[in-house]
Amino acid sequence: MLIGEYTHTLDEKNRMSLPAKFRSELGKKVVLTYGLDKSIFMFTVKEWGNIATRLADNSMLQADNRSFNRFMFGGATEIDIDSAGRILLPDFLKDYAGLKKNISVIGVQNRVELWNDKIWSEYKKVVETEVDQLAEKLGGIGVL
Numbered sequence: 001m002l003i004g005e006y007t008h009t010l011d012e013k014n015r016m017s018l019p020a021k022f023r024s025e026l027g028k029k030v031v032l033t034y035g036l037d038k039s040i041f042m043f044t045v046k047e048w049g050n051i052a053t054r055l056a057d058n059s060m061l062q063a064d065n066r067s068f069n070r071f072m073f074g075g076a077t078e079i080d081i082d083s084a085g086r087i088l089l090p091d092f093l094k095d096y097a098g099l100k101k102n103i104s105v106i107g108v109q110n111r112v113e114l115w116n117d118k119i120w121s122e123y124k125k126v127v128e129t130e131v132d133q134l135a136e137k138l139g140g141i142g143v144l
Contacts, residue, residue, distance in 0.1 A: 001025075002107035007117060009101055014094060015086045019105055022112060023085045032093055034075035035113055037123065040089075040097045042112040045078070089114075 006019045018026065031048035035041035043051060055072060058065040075096070079087045089099065097116060104120035106113040115123070127134070 001109055002112055003109065004107045006105040008103050008105050010089065010094075010099060010103055014089045014091070015082075016089060016103055016105075016114075017084065017086045018081065018112075019107075020085065022105075022107065023081070026081060026112075028081055030079050030081060030087065030112075032075075032077055032079050032087075032090070032114075033072055034093070034096055038097055038116070038119060039106075040093050040099075040114040042087075042114065043110070047110050048076070 002022055002025060004019065004021060008016050008019070010016050026042075026044055029045050031043045031045060033041050033043075052073070055069050058069070060066055060069075075093065077090055077093075079090075081087055093099075097114060098119060099114065099116055102117040104115040104117045106115065106120070
């Protein structure tokens with residue numbers, strides 16, 4: 001399971017080292033795509049296959065499904081993890097997420113999210129003020 005919060009830096013060649021705790025779980029190749037909330041989603045190749053299957057099962061006759069599939073699949077790219085545990089971030093994804101030097105790397109169970117560190121910090125502050133209400137909502141639908 002991919003969990004935890006880390007801060008890593010982007011080098012001058014757009015490479016970022018992955019947290020050591022994630023490397024064995026991620027394998028030698030990952031899939032990066034546009035994430036939600038201006039993040040980048042990172043999946044193992046196997047998990048991306050599961051996500052892709054579920055997305056493809058949605059009706060292409062519904063505009064929302066078509067739009068979301070275009071967003072996710074259009075931004076998806078396979079990335080090799082080098083022998084030093086680094087990935088090369090494509091410019092279009094780096095620009096989408098506003099990634100600069102410091103990147104917050106967040107493990108979210110079946111995926112990793114890459115965030116601009118300042119945006120992540122601001123987002124986290126907002127969520128921290130709402131966490132009790134969020135838990136209440138999730139409890140109401142039987143999640144917690």
